Amino acid sequence: MAGEGAGGLLRHPPGPQAAAWRKMTADDLSDLCRLAGRIHPGLPEDAAVFEERLSLFPAGCFVLSAEGGLAGYAIAHPIRFPEPPKLNTLLGAIARDADAFYLHDVAVAPEHRGRRHAETVVARLIDAAADFPRICLVSVYGTAPFWRRFGFADASGNVAPHALSGYGPDARFMVRLTPD
Ligand SMILES: CC(C)(COP(=O)(O)OP(=O)(O)OC[C@H]1O[C@@H](n2cnc3c(N)ncnc32)[C@H](O)[C@@H]1OP(=O)(O)O)[C@@H](O)C(=O)NCCC(=O)NCCS
Secondary structure: OOOEOHHHOEOOOOOOOOEEEEEOOHHHHHHHHHHHHHHOOOOOOOHHHHHHHHHHOHHHEEEEEEOOEEEEEEEEEEEOOOOOOOOOOOOOOOOOOOOEEEEEEEEEOHHHOOOOHHHHHHHHHHHHOOOOOEEEEEEOOOOHHHHHOOOOEEOHHHOOHHHHOOOOOOOEEEEEEOOO
C-alpha cells in the first residue's frame, strides 16, 4: 500500500486515475482521434471514420473515461460476413443483410493497460452482439493470443487475401461464434 515515507514523499507513486467505460458521444471524437494517433501511429484512420461509426452505430461505441481524459475506446458495428472493412474507409451505411458483429478496434492507452479494461469492454461488446450469429475482427500487432482468450479463432483463410492489406503484415481475421 502506498504511504508517506521520510520527507513526505510517497513510497509508491500513485497509478493512473480510475477509469470506467461509458457510451461514446460526439464530444469525445477529438480526444479519441488524438488517442488513436498515439496508439496506432502506423495504422492511421481519419476523424471521418470515427465520426461515421458513431453516427451509424452508436450502440457499438464506447470510451474509457479517466480523470485526465480519454484512456481508451472501443468501436464495433455489424457487417456482412466475411467482409472486414478496409482500414481508414467509410462504410456509407450498415448493410441491411449484415450477419456478423465486427469489432473495429479496442484500444487502451499504454499507461492504463493491464487493468482489465479491455476485458471489460470486450465482454460488453460480446453481449451487444447477441443478435448476430458471429463476431469477427482483424487482429493486429500479434494480439491473436489476447483474442483467443475470448473464444476467437483464426479464420484468415475465409477472407480474400487483399481484404487484410493495409492492416500490417501480422494481421489475422478472427471469428467467434455467438452461442445460442
Ligand atoms: C490489447 C489491449 C487493448 C489490451 O488492453 P488491456 O486493458 O491492457 O487488457 P487487459 O488488462 O484486459 O488484459 C487482459 C489480459 O490480456 C493480456 N494481453 C494484453 N495484451 C495482449 C497481447 N497483445 N497479446 C497477448 N495477451 C495480451 C494481458 O497480459 C492480460 O493477461 P493476464 O490476465 O495474464 O494478466 C491494449 O494492449 C492495446 O490497446 N493495445 C494496442 C491496440 C491494440 O492492439 N488493440 C487490439 C487491436 S486488434
